[in-house]
Amino acid sequence: MSGHVSEATATELTDRLGLTLDPDLLVLALTHRSFSHEHGGIPTNERLEFLGDTVVGLVVTEYLYRRQPDRTEGELAKMRAASVSQRALAEIARTLGLGEYVLLGKGELSTGGRDKDSILCDTFEAIIGALYLAHGLEPTRGVVERLVGPTLESASRLGAGLDWKTSVQELAAERGLGVPTYVVDGTGPDHERYFTARLVLDGVTWGTGEGTSKKIAEQQAASAAYEALQQGEGTDGTEGAGAP
Template identity: 55%
Template sequence: MTDVSHERATLVDKLGVDIDPELLSLALTHRSYAYEAGGIPHNERLEFLGDSVLGQAVTVRLFTVHPDLDEGELAKRRASVVSTVALAEVARGIGLGEYLLLGRGEQQTGGRDKDSILADTMEAVIGATYLSAGPDAATSLVLRLVEPLLQDPERYGAAMDPKTSLQELAARNSLSPPVYAIEAAGPDHDRVFTAAVTVGEFTAVGSGSSKKQAEMAAALTAWRELSARA
């Protein structure tokens, strides 16, 4: 077995579901790698499918388990679990970044740990699971991955509005208000933004495909770290 095959087998073990090797390889192929390899297929179609499977699985789970919640609260909880920041957290939990196929530019700019790339790849893996093992297996995978998020009620408010949550946390702890700094890298059609937020002497970093997304990712990381210290 080649090193690559061995690595993919390790990922399959972590996921706990049998995924067709070709589909798994496609799910891990970022468009930057596909472009440099001469225009081979990449994972965005699988990402599209996985996004739908993810949304349905989480929606049904919340609707079934929380008959007391109204539509607005259900929507808020779903958004907090299927957000880019949340999915990136799930992806880091299984070490997904080390398995990605990235172009040289993304490799050099830390693509293996970018929220947007990790979240999109996580959705693509869910899509590959759906095609390989069917809807029940894909739903089971989704629920296994997001269950820790669903069981953490404190994350709902912060995940929905991390910048406000961080500002409130700083005020409660008599810290200076959050200050954000933004950098951008990459071509115009594939721009990646990196935000650094500083609260007192603490700094956290986040990335995304827009300034807003990057700031939200940085704010949520800072909120979690500072909350754990409080």
């Protein structure tokens, strides 16, 4: 796919979204910076991503406020964070097949960019930003609620998953394992950093994670550690002192 979107492709994607987009605006929403770098510095989707991030946040916040009247501010904040996380929005992007359409440079294509959470999440937010510019808030709200709604509904049932780091810390305390520490390593240049994290309790690695930010990597490590603690065994096969 080059720097344009065929009419058939545009129709295919907008049918999935439920709203139309001007071809030029659609191309802009799909243009990753890696593609721009290889094509003379053409505009990227980063400004649309910035806008879409705010629109998604507003719609999700109001949705939770109206649908969850008995939740505290802290609980609502956790539900919102879980619902608009990079991983959650990337999964929504996958259901739309956005990876098929995003315009990527050769380097990103060669390293599986079409299925990277960071790229998929950013592209989804850019698409929402484009829909907002084209149609305004109310039609775009309908798209966001339809696409993010299932995640929002499941967020109320996630329990520990709303904040893995807090949950694993509480569970570790219950098991007498002390306070978790995170060992984080980053690779790559500053603008393309990738992080791996290990959650360690009393010298034992209980979970590992990775992502495009320290926060994402640590949350994934905490999620894995929570499950391992429930089973009573660290990822290196060592039983914890507080394991049942």
